[in-house]
Amino acid sequence: MKSSNKALVWFRRDLRLEDHTALAAAIAQGYEVIPVFVFDKIILDKIKDKKDLRLTFIYDSLKEIEEELISHGSSLTILYGDPCTEIPNIAKELKAQKVFFNRDYEPYAITRDNNVINELKKLNIDVENFRDHVIFEGKDVVKNDGTPYKVFTPYSRAWLARLQQNPQRLKKFKVTKSSFHIFNNKLSISNFDWMNRIGFQYTENIFVKGGRSEALARLKKFKTKIYDYNHLRDFPSREGTSNISPYIRFGLISIRELVDICAEGKNSGEKSWLNELIWREFYQMILFNFPKVEKAAFKDEYNDIQWPTDNKIIEKWKLGETGVPIVDAAMRELYLYGTMPNRLRMIVASYFCKIMLQDWKVGEQYFADKLMDFDLAANNGGWQWSSSTGCDAAPYFRIFNPYAQSKKFDADGEYIRRFCPELSHFSNKDIHAPHECDLLKQIEAKCKIGEDYPSPIVNYAVRREECLKLYKTIK
Numbered sequence: 082m083k084s085s086n087k088a089l090v091w092f093r094r095d096l097r098l099e100d101h102t103a104l105a106a107a108i109a110q111g112y113e114v115i116p117v118f119v120f121d122k123i124i125l126d127k128i129k130d131k132k133d134l135r136l137t138f139i140y141d142s143l144k145e146i147e148e149e150l151i152s153h154g155s156s157l158t159i160l161y162g163d164p165c166t167e168i169p170n171i172a173k174e175l176k177a178q179k180v181f182f183n184r185d186y187e188p189y190a191i192t193r194d195n196n197v198i199n200e201l202k203k204l205n206i207d208v209e210n211f212r213d214h215v216i217f218e219g220k221d222v223v224k225n226d227g228t229p230y231k232v233f234t235p236y237s238r239a240w241l242a243r244l245q246q247n248p249q250r251l252k253k254f255k256v257t258k259s260s261f262h263i264f265n266n267k268l269s270i271s272n273f274d275w276m277n278r279i280g281f282q283y284t285e286n287i288f289v290k291g292g293r294s295e296a297l298a299r300l301k302k303f304k305t306k307i308y309d310y311n312h313l314r315d316f317p318s319r320e321g322t323s324n325i326s327p328y329i330r331f332g333l334i335s336i337r338e339l340v341d342i343c344a345e346g347k348n349s350g351e352k353s354w355l356n357e358l359i360w361r362e363f364y365q366m367i368l369f370n371f372p373k374v375e376k377a378a379f380k381d382e383y384n385d386i387q388w389p390t391d392n393k394i395i396e397k398w399k400l401g402e403t404g405v406p407i408v409d410a411a412m413r414e415l416y417l418y419g420t421m422p423n424r425l426r427m428i429v430a431s432y433f434c435k436i437m438l439q440d441w442k443v444g445e446q447y448f449a450d451k452l453m454d455f456d457l458a459a460n461n462g463g464w465q466w467s468s469s470t471g472c473d474a475a476p477y478f479r480i481f482n483p484y485a486q487s488k489k490f491d492a493d494g495e496y497i498r499r500f501c502p503e504l505s506h507f508s509n510k511d512i513h514a515p516h517e518c519d520l521l522k523q524i525e526a527k528c529k530i531g532e533d534y535p536s537p538i539v540n541y542a543v544r545r546e547e548c549l550k551l552y553k554t555i556k
């Protein structure tokens with residue numbers, strides 16, 4: 082036991098004190114733990130919107146952690162700057178013997194963490210990092226020849242087999258709260274205006290509230306209906322999914338806690354939910370093994386597509402003014418709350434690439450700017466799937482018909498009415514394609530197309546054919 086020795090635990094995308102691998106390891110090794118969080122200036126400088134809701138989410142989540150630490154006489158050390166200098170500096174200043182953190186698989190994070198490790202080594206400070214964010218990382222699940230999977234179904238089979246062989250991967254990590262360094266922190270989240278310091282504005286009452294308590298409340302609610310997940314998940318007004326993604330993204334809840342509730346696969350809902358958690362790991366694995374996807378198509382030949390860029394229609398898509406109600410409702414939800422159900426992400430992404438014929442990377446970036454749950458691996462995977470440029474993607478000729486999707490998944494138009502209230506008076510039948518209504522019907526619905534709600538920005542049938550031609554140019 083090294084009870085008098087201090088160690089830093091660097092919190093990043095793991096904002097919780099429970100089942101935290103690095104934290105549990107530091108405690109198990111007998112260290113007095115100093116929890117640290119760095120507002121990474123390099124990441125923050127790239128965010129143009131100074132009211133970005135994710136900063137409020139992070140702030141509230143840190144506050145909840147801090148409150149718990151304070152109840153144990155400790156606190157959370159907050160820093161702002163480049164972690165490559167901030168972490169070594171604080172470790173040196175506080176005379177920490179070791180730094181612990183959980184691994185992150187994004188290319189920027191890998192480079193940053195390697196730099197931090199090198200700087201710590203120069204100072205003779207030990208460092209240890211852990212798998213925490215996923216059940217199986219990078220090269221844990223590979224094909225028999227040792228190469229990474231590129232197709233989801235065999236990957237998921239191998240993933241499940243690995244879990245059966247290694248059930249201890251779901252074991253939770255115990256955190257003893259009495260092991261924290263006791264100190265009075267003048268620069269804590271509660272004592273200092275950190276939002277102002279980092280140049281962002283706090284937003285009251287955001288829709289996706291930060292904090293582990295909110296994550297647990299959402300999970301509790303979802304557990305009561307998980308059995309119905311596979312029947313309801315595609316219907317945006319049925320709330321059939323967990324809505325837990327921002328909490329997984331920032332690690333307010335551990336992946337082990339989630340897999341635990343569905344690993345037995347007692348019914349089709351649990352099986353189907355587990356499958357989605359495996360999709361998450363699949364895309365993490367793809368990003369780790371094929372980091373080129375961050376900037377380019379997984380299938381190289383698709384980098385040659387000459388997208389006919391049209392900034393005017395891109396702006397209309399962003400604002401939810403395409404004239405296609407299901408697309409507009411989803412884009413308005415994204416704009417207002419930073420959320421969007423999976424089925425709608427597929428519809429709007431497919432519409433963007435294959436009907437508007439715009440470069441998937443532009444749409445991907447907008448999602449990255451707006452999504453509360455933005456995760457490079459999942460977002461990139463979703464966009465490359467939708468644009469058919471990715472591994473195991475939809476075939477290029479699979480083009481979602483947004484009108485048919487709308488009729489199927491929002492049959493009574495409830496979701497459309499929520500975000501496009503100007504269309505409220507159209508009948509359930511007409512609301513999916515109101516531009517097809519004659520003037521009399523439009524007057525009855527108190528909404529003239531082209532005046533009160535936009536006409537479609539492009540012609541679906543024409544663009545569909547153009548899309549097939551465009552993709553064939555590189556086939």
Ligand SMILES: Cc1cc2nc3c(=O)[nH]c(=O)nc-3n(C[C@H](O)[C@H](O)[C@H](O)COP(=O)(O)OP(=O)(O)OC[C@H]3O[C@@H](n4cnc5c(N)ncnc54)[C@H](O)[C@@H]3O)c2cc1C
Binds near residue numbers: 423
């Ligand atoms: C174009 C596009 C972009 C996307 N961008 C992101 C993103 O930035 N961040 C993100 O977390 N997910 C992304 N997804 C995946 C998916 O849409 C969201 O994870 C899901 O909508 C979150 O809602 P939920 O928590 O209710 O999910 P549930 O249906 O309850 O699923 C549980 C969890 O499984 C994971 N998951 C579910 N579906 C997927 C999937 N297809 N790929 C990877 N993980 C999945 C998520 O962590 C999710 O929280 C994207 C999908 C598409 C098509």
